[in-house]
Amino acid sequence: MTLTFTFDPVVDPALRDGVLELWADVTNAGGAVGFVAPVTADDIRPALIGQLTAVADGGTRLLVGHDADGRVAATAFLTHNTHRLQRHWVWAYTVMVHPGLQGRGYGRDLMAAVEAAARTLDGIDAIRLGCRGGHGLERFYEACGYKEVGRVPQAIRVAPGDDRDDITMLLPLH
Template sequence: MALSFELDPATTPALRDELLDLWVDVTNAGGSVGFVPPVARDDIRPELLKHLVAMVEGRTRLLVGRDEDGTVAATAFLTHNTHRLMRHWVWLYTVMVHPRHQGKGYGRDLLAAAEDAASGLDGVEAIRLTCRGGLGLENFYASCGYKEVGRVPEAIRVAPGDDRDDITMLRPLPRLAA
């Protein structure tokens, strides 16, 4: 069954808790979303609050994918670029699919929904994201139309002696025929 996606849902305490639980579950399953397992809710809460503040300030948009039970199963944050020369693309951050839903094509569905959301933003022509090397994530993103446009070797230290590349990927948005 497919996920249902919503851009900019009402940020209720229940949604905030679901986002926090998703982030914890994804991280503890080995997902590369800014933390290294093991984590608890209190470890991630400050970072989630930064995302929520950016939403209130209008800098970030939240895309939520819900499963057939209505539970948050996937998320991504689209963040506007504030630099005057780079407003034609957005950042895609904290791309997550709950571990129990991985392998069902929901990651591709989430990226397609993010592309649809970004295409609806005035003047946006591309999506950029970064991913952690060493996990094959760049191959997944490439299969979804993203192109590697930059790599900083060993920029991410997940543990002493375990440094990973920071990979930047770009997805130009399809242009609508005039």
Template sequence: MPLTFILDPPVDRALRDGLVTLWTEVSDAGGAVGFVPPANPDDVRAELVKHLVSMAEGRTRLLVGVDEEGAVAAAVFLTLNTHRLMRHWLWLYTVMVHPLHQGKGYGRDLMDAAAGAARGIEGIEAIRLTCRGGTGVDRFYESCGYKEVGRVPDAIRVAPGDDRDDITMLLPLH
């Protein structure tokens, strides 16, 4: 059964807890979403608060995918640029699909829904995102139409002796 995607859902305790659980479990499954396993839910919650503040200030939008039971199964943050010369594109941050739902096409559905949401924002012409090298996720984003436009070697230190490239990707929306 497909996920139902909601842009700018009402933020309540259930959503916050669902996002922390999703983020923690994606991290613990090896997802490159800002933490390494084992992710501490308190650290995840603190990072989520930063996104929630940005949402309250109108700088970030949240797209959530819920399963048939209403549980948070996927999410991505769309962050607008505030710089006057870069307001024509936005960033995607923290692209996540719950490990139980991976392999069902929900990642592609999430990316399609994010592109649709971005197209609905006046003046947005492209989406940028970054991803961690060595995970293969850049190939997934390429299959969704993104092109690699930059790479910083060894910019992400996952652990001592384990440095990964920071890859920037772009999806033009026109």
């Protein structure tokens, strides 16, 4: 099976609900995507609405991967910087692959699609992303060509007494 990626898809209720379901599934499987399990769709909905509002406003772009049955199986958001001295790179965030598909190369496929999408954007020289320490995510992103360029120890508190590093990764596009 392969995933079919679409950059800037039409955001309709089915897509919105698919991303919401994916986000809850990834979080509840232990994924580091802005929440800590357990969560419900209602917990995530306000964050998703905020991100989709940014998509509608044009400051954020959405990349979605669908499986062979048309279900949302992967996502990444690319956000343009508003600071005039940092408009030459984008942030990738809410990078997710459905837990049932992990370990089969779909994460690498998603990151290749993120890179391809970023290369279509005028004036973009690099992609930055942040990841939560303690999951080994930095090794995955390094395998996709990213380099660790910053780390803030214990900057992310997932629970009392459980603080994780905030790691910044960079992929130059030139």
